[in-house]
Amino acid sequence: MALSRRAAIATSLGLAACGGSTEEPPPPPAGPPSYGHLLPLRLAVGRIDVVGATDPNATRTMPPAPLVPADVVRTMAQDRLQAAGGPGTARFRIQIATLTREVSSGGMFAAASERLSCVMRCRLEILGEDGSQVGFVDAEVRRGLVAAASNQAEQARSAESIVRAAGDALNVEFEFQLRRNLRSLLRAPEAPGAAPPAEGQPAEGPPGEPAPTIVPAPAT
Numbered sequence: 001m002a003l004s005r006r007a008a009i010a011t012s013l014g015l016a017a018c019g020g021s022t023e024e025p026p027p028p029p030a031g032p033p034s035y036g037h038l039l040p041l042r043l044a045v046g047r048i049d050v051v052g053a054t055d056p057n058a059t060r061t062m063p064p065a066p067l068v069p070a071d072v073v074r075t076m077a078q079d080r081l082q083a084a085g086g087p088g089t090a091r092f093r094i095q096i097a098t099l100t101r102e103v104s105s106g107g108m109f110a111a112a113s114e115r116l117s118c119v120m121r122c123r124l125e126i127l128g129e130d131g132s133q134v135g136f137v138d139a140e141v142r143r144g145l146v147a148a149a150s151n152q153a154e155q156a157r158s159a160e161s162i163v164r165a166a167g168d169a170l171n172v173e174f175e176f177q178l179r180r181n182l183r184s185l186l187r188a189p190e191a192p193g194a195a196p197p198a199e200g201q202p203a204e205g206p207p208g209e210p211a212p213t214i215v216p217a218p219a220t
Helices: 005-020 069-080 152-181
Strands: 041-043 047-051 081-083 089-104 113-127 133-148
Touching: 047 069, 047 081, 069 081, 069 089, 069 113, 069 152, 081 089, 089 152, 113 152, 133 152
Parallel strands: 041 081, 047 089
Antiparallel strands: 089 113, 113 133
């Protein structure tokens, strides 16, 4: 006996309610945030190298993670730091960039949740012409978040939120430490259309400002 149209629709709705629905898919991967709109930090060095961490545990990233913490730290360094010319080189090290999570399954009357932790730590080393370290500055931030974890979409959104927040905080902390401990190496913003100095050549500062000297940063 053929089902009426109304009965067929009711049957299909019933099947959907019994398990036909699918879990919300996680959002597509997002690119790391950009810091290119901020004033560059110009250093009186001939070259700046960005070096990643070699220990896999130092960049552990537990999925789902639309943003990888190590990529965010690297982007910050590449967007903010510029070589203004001068003796020696600068080396930016990504020391720690992790995203870890502890998931709680909840219970009969509680939804699943998770505790996320994001740690970012970096070091900027100033090397003399002979390759020896003559100054450095460290910056570190830690961010934590407890959020719902009913599905991968929620987990991905929480991960992206905490990594973005940690990246923004590291950007602020790094600039603060750099201006406090290696201020003598900072040069004025480049004038529009000005040609960059050749590698190894000293950068000119504002009128009346003495040539830059490298002062070792105090250990913190």
